[in-house]
Amino acid sequence: MKLSVNPNDKTPIYRQLYEQIASEVLSGTLSPGAPLPPIRTVSRELGVSMITVRSAWEALEHDGYLLTRAGSGCFVAPINETHRQSKVDERLSAAVGALVSDAKALGVDKETLLSMIEERF
Amino acid sequence: MKLSVNPNDKTPIYRQLYEQIASEVLSGTLSPGAPLPPIRTVSRELGVSMITVRSAWEALEHDGYLLTRAGSGCFVAPINETHRQSKVDERLSAAVGALVSDAKALGVDKETLLSMIEERF
Amino acid sequence: MKLSVNPNDKTPIYRQLYEQIASEVLSGTLSPGAPLPPIRTVSRELGVSMITVRSAWEALEHDGYLLTRAGSGCFVAPINETHRQSKVDERLSAAVGALVSDAKALGVDKETLLSMIEERF
Amino acid sequence: MKLSVNPNDKTPIYRQLYEQIASEVLSGTLSPGAPLPPIRTVSRELGVSMITVRSAWEALEHDGYLLTRAGSGCFVAPINETHRQSKVDERLSAAVGALVSDAKALGVDKETLLSMIEERF
DNA sequence: GTGGTCTAGACCACA
DNA sequence: GTGGTCTAGACCACC
Numbered sequence: 001m002k003l004s005v006n007p008n009d010k011t012p013i014y015r016q017l018y019e020q021i022a023s024e025v026l027s028g029t030l031s032p033g034a035p036l037p038p039i040r041t042v043s044r045e046l047g048v049s050m051i052t053v054r055s056a057w058e059a060l061e062h063d064g065y066l067l068t069r070a071g072s073g074c075f076v077a078p079i080n081e082t083h084r085q086s087k088v089d090e091r092l093s094a095a096v097g098a099l100v101s102d103a104k105a106l107g108v109d110k111e112t113l114l115s116m117i118e119e120r121f
Numbered sequence: 122m123k124l125s126v127n128p129n130d131k132t133p134i135y136r137q138l139y140e141q142i143a144s145e146v147l148s149g150t151l152s153p154g155a156p157l158p159p160i161r162t163v164s165r166e167l168g169v170s171m172i173t174v175r176s177a178w179e180a181l182e183h184d185g186y187l188l189t190r191a192g193s194g195c196f197v198a199p200i201n202e203t204h205r206q207s208k209v210d211e212r213l214s215a216a217v218g219a220l221v222s223d224a225k226a227l228g229v230d231k232e233t234l235l236s237m238i239e240e241r242f
Numbered sequence: 243m244k245l246s247v248n249p250n251d252k253t254p255i256y257r258q259l260y261e262q263i264a265s266e267v268l269s270g271t272l273s274p275g276a277p278l279p280p281i282r283t284v285s286r287e288l289g290v291s292m293i294t295v296r297s298a299w300e301a302l303e304h305d306g307y308l309l310t311r312a313g314s315g316c317f318v319a320p321i322n323e324t325h326r327q328s329k330v331d332e333r334l335s336a337a338v339g340a341l342v343s344d345a346k347a348l349g350v351d352k353e354t355l356l357s358m359i360e361e362r363f
Numbered sequence: 364m365k366l367s368v369n370p371n372d373k374t375p376i377y378r379q380l381y382e383q384i385a386s387e388v389l390s391g392t393l394s395p396g397a398p399l400p401p402i403r404t405v406s407r408e409l410g411v412s413m414i415t416v417r418s419a420w421e422a423l424e425h426d427g428y429l430l431t432r433a434g435s436g437c438f439v440a441p442i443n444e445t446h447r448q449s450k451v452d453e454r455l456s457a458a459v460g461a462l463v464s465d466a467k468a469l470g471v472d473k474e475t476l477l478s479m480i481e482e483r484f
Numbered sequence: 485g486t487g488g489t490c491t492a493g494a495c496c497a498c499a
Numbered sequence: 500g501t502g503g504t505c506t507a508g509a510c511c512a513c514c
Contacts, residue, residue, distance in 0.1 A: 106148050129311070316502080349451075
């Protein structure tokens with residue numbers, strides 16, 4: 001698990017971390033029960049404040065991706081496979097919806113859009 | 122041209138206005154030379170501050186979508202057709218790139234993604 | 243709306259604030275759309291850090307009690323009446339469940355418990 | 364005596380153990396003089412650290428529920444019946460007080476609360 | 485060692 | 500003016 005942050009990106013650092021972890025959990029790269037590195041370690045390695053890391057972890061716990069056990073660490077939360085799949089769909093669906101409405105607003109037709117995706121994948 | 126804002130949306134109001142105008146210019150719905158309604162009118166109709174509208178207009182002028190003629194109002198800037206096309210591509214390309222990397226991070230394959238787009242369009 | 247915190251209480255300050263606001267929203271004392279005092283004001287008046295207040299507000303927004311509009315303030319979120327009622331029930335139900343299992347573990351019978359409640363209300 | 368811990372619960376593990384033992388002593392399930400299983404046994408069976416179990420035992424001894432006899436183990440402390448009863452009352456009274464003020468804050472009336480208890484018992 | 489909370493003070497974007 | 504984010508550094512409880 002290699003995390004990284006881009007301080008120039010306008011999206012908040014804690015958000016960037018959230019997205020990376022959430023994606024890995026949803027894609028299965030991080031398995032339920034797997035321990036995460038300590039906040040202090042992540043903080044040191046990425047060069048960001050402990051609190052920034054904590055913000056990300058806190059949001060992840062709130063959204064059911066992580067479980068934190070004070071004194072012993074943070075772990076990937078157990079997740080039902082169907083539930084996982086539905087979350088993946090939900091996320092992707094939102095992104096697809098945004099892109100499609102964007103394309104429509106710009107007057108781009110379906111074929112052009114599909115071919116752009118085909119090419120970029 | 123019917124503008125609208127959603128104050129509960131996390132994206133700044135001036136950004137919402139920017140996106141709507143820019144899309145209409147790029148898609149051709151707003152033709153070069155067309156006049157925009159006065160700031161005070163937009164402000165009143167949308168229920169937002171004039172300063173907010175002004176911010177959006179400024180950003181649009183900065184990016185070459187609008188021209189301000191002191192005393193007579195704002196107008197859609199003349200735009201070269203190839204230039205317009207390149208801007209459309211640029212915008213869509215960024216959106217497509219984001220979606221594709223998102224899909225990859227979630228472990229979704231190309232066919233699934235394409236079919237989702239097909240369906241939502 | 244008179245907020246207060248007890249620094250000696252073992253429950254975190256931001257949690258105390260959360261509970262007070264949430265209760266007022268659920269009981270209807272705070273009506274949907276009502277503005278909350280600025281974070282800075284609350285912070286000053288209660289003698290706690292702005293960040294502590296923000297933590298509470300953030301959790302409240304996440305849980306649907308508040309809406310925050312950057313630059314203009316925080317407001318009580320619109321809430322469906324049936325939804326409100328169900329949240330009240332949920333909260334109270336959890337508390338009742340805890341008390342009942344506690345009483346059972348201590349070997350206290352139903353009548354004794356009911357009379358204690360009757361008396362304390 | 365069957366102890367159990369839930370590591371995902373937000374309340375500290377040693378606290379969970381404390382509550383279980385204390386409840387059993389107060390309800391009379393554990394009689395004065397009864398021996399407790401060795402710390403190492405509890406530790407092994409529950410899959411928690413011996414230090415954690417020790418913390419719970421220490422707190423219990425501090426509060427007068429247990430007696431430690433070096434070399435021979437821990438035993439339920441002798442307890443005066445009136446004293447026992449007063450402790451039960453104290454504990455329950457606190458819990459009832461919390462629930463009642465909670466109900467009041469939520470705008471729930473006495474009858475509703477009583478019927479909820481009646482039903483859940 | 486771990487995470488949980490809080491403070492003080494700073495900078496930015498938005499209205 | 501508002502909220503949003505980040506830093507540095509501290510103390511605590513738990514394992």
